[in-house]
Amino acid sequence: MTAMYVVIGVLVLVALWAVLAYNALVSTRNKVDEAWSGVDVQLKRRHDLVPNLVETVKGYAAHERSTLEAVTEARGAAEAAGEPHAVERAEARLTSALGAVNALAEAYPELRASENFQRLQAELAEIEDEIQASRRIYNANVQAYNTRIQVFPTLLIAGPMSFSPREFFEIEVAAERAVPQVAF
Amino acid sequence: MVLGAAGTFVYGASQRSLAIMAGGPAVVVLAAVIACWVLADRGAATRFYRHYAQSLGLVYWPRSSLPALTPLLGAADRRWIEHWMQGALSGEPEIGGGIGQLVLEEREDDKRKARYRLTICVADLEASIRRFHGVFLRPRRGLIAPVPNWIRRGTTRAIQVESTAFSERYELFVADDQDEVVARQLLSPSLVVWLAEHPLVPGFELRAGMLVVYVDRSLSDEGNLTYLLDATRRIAARVLGEVADAAARPAA
Structure with missing residues (x-):
């Protein structure tokens, strides 16, 4: 009889642990989803800024059509992207295109001096900071979640309950990834 | 401190208690050292904060x-x-x-x-x-x-x-x-x-x-x-x- 009580007690404890572990996994996964929506909000802010930026630049550098079209196309592609990987690629493209617009300002002093352009640049810089921060939050959450589903004993719950690993989100521009060459 | 130590020593002698004669002055000296240390610490803290406030232009x-x-x-x-x-x-x-x-x-x-x-x-x-x-x-x-x-x-x-x-x-x-x-x-x-x-x-x-x-x-x-x-x-x-x-x- 005592042995049966011990077995029942152990089973109850295991069941309790399973419930707590499952809830912790759900909570961590929700944090990842929330963090992704945080990234999404900041990306949307950047997308919303692009038309104003293009219009402002057009006023001073109308014949730089190809650069401006590239930005508009990149923005469209970024808005259409859904999965983190697709978003990653599209946002990297948009970042490159925006970099080209910024470079235009060097060739057009009037554009550089424009108050509206400066304000948009400042706003864009602030949004870039927020994107970077929200991306760090998302990646930290992904790391916490992925670790949790891969370590013992929570993997015993994560596997059967279909908690699959998430992917990190990186916006990398090819030019930024390249190792700088230093010559002496 | 000296007067206190001497006082406790004399009191111990009048009571014919070796413990008070030896321990009394020791307690008085210890109490005086602790009091000095606390006062010096407080004084140092006050000076530090006063100078820090001054360096920041604060009152x-x-x-x-x-x-x-x-x-x-x-x-x-x-x-x-x-x-x-x-x-x-x-x-x-x-x-x-x-x-x-x-x-x-x-x-x-x-x-x-x-x-x-x-x-x-x-x-x-x-x-x-x-x-x-x-x-x-x-x-x-x-x-x-x-x-x-x-x-x-x-x-x-x-x-x-x-x-x-x-x-x-x-x-x-x-x-x-x-x-x-x-x-x-x-x-x-x-x-x-x-x-x-x-x-x-x-x-x-x-x-x-x-x-x-x-x-x-x-x-x-x-x-x-x-x-x-x-x-x-x-x-x-x-x-x-x-x-x-x-x-x-x-x-x-």
Whole structure:
């Protein structure tokens, strides 16, 4: 009889642990989803800024059509992207295109001096900071979640309950990834 | 000290007690050394804070008090501020405020039960009154918390922030009449990351136009006090930035 009580007690404890572990996994996964929506909000802010930026630049550098079209196309592609990987690629493209617009300002002093352009640049810089921060939050959450589903004993719950690993989100521009060459 | 030691020695002799003759002067000397040490320590602390205040262009008060505008400033049975340095907190934007050591005292049957020391930095952000009715960020309390719990759950509610690292470090509460979305807007991703990595783990309370940034221990060196001042400026700038953004946004 005592042995049966011990077995029942152990089973109850295991069941309790399973419930707590499952809830912790759900909570961590929700944090990842929330963090992704945080990234999404900041990306949307950047997308919303692009038309104003293009219009402002057009006023001073109308014949730089190809650069401006590239930005508009990149923005469209970024808005259409859904999965983190697709978003990653599209946002990297948009970042490159925006970099080209910024470079235009060097060739057009009037554009550089424009108050509206400066304000948009400042706003864009602030949004870039927020994107970077929200991306760090998302990646930290992904790391916490992925670790949790891969370590013992929570993997015993994560596997059967279909908690699959998430992917990190990186916006990398090819030019930024390249190792700088230093010559002496 | 000499008179006291001699007195206890003579008293011991009159009582024919070797213990009093030997122990009495020793106790008197020890008491005098402790008293001198305490007085010297207090004097050194006062000099340090006075010079620190002077270097920042702040006015030094050995002891002061603040109105209980936030839960922390109304915590415990008795409270006061030691080494209060008040004035314009230099930086961008320049804001009025002060920094000092908040002492909280819990009492029972008119006797001191416990005393806690925190370092606080206060910024006057009157412009935030309408937008922020109560946002309270508290370092997460472990099993043995160094300070009492002063946030009452009846008038506040907890909200979650999307960062795991942040949530492991902090608890966020808002007043019942605080718009939750507005509170979340204040905690922008960059502020969340910054707070989640800040070595001092500063908490803050924002209510009635007063921002109180605090650490739940006493900071008594220039480096850490300056670090807390910088943290206050950073959070204050974020609050004022959010207020300005909200004012610039077209009304819905």
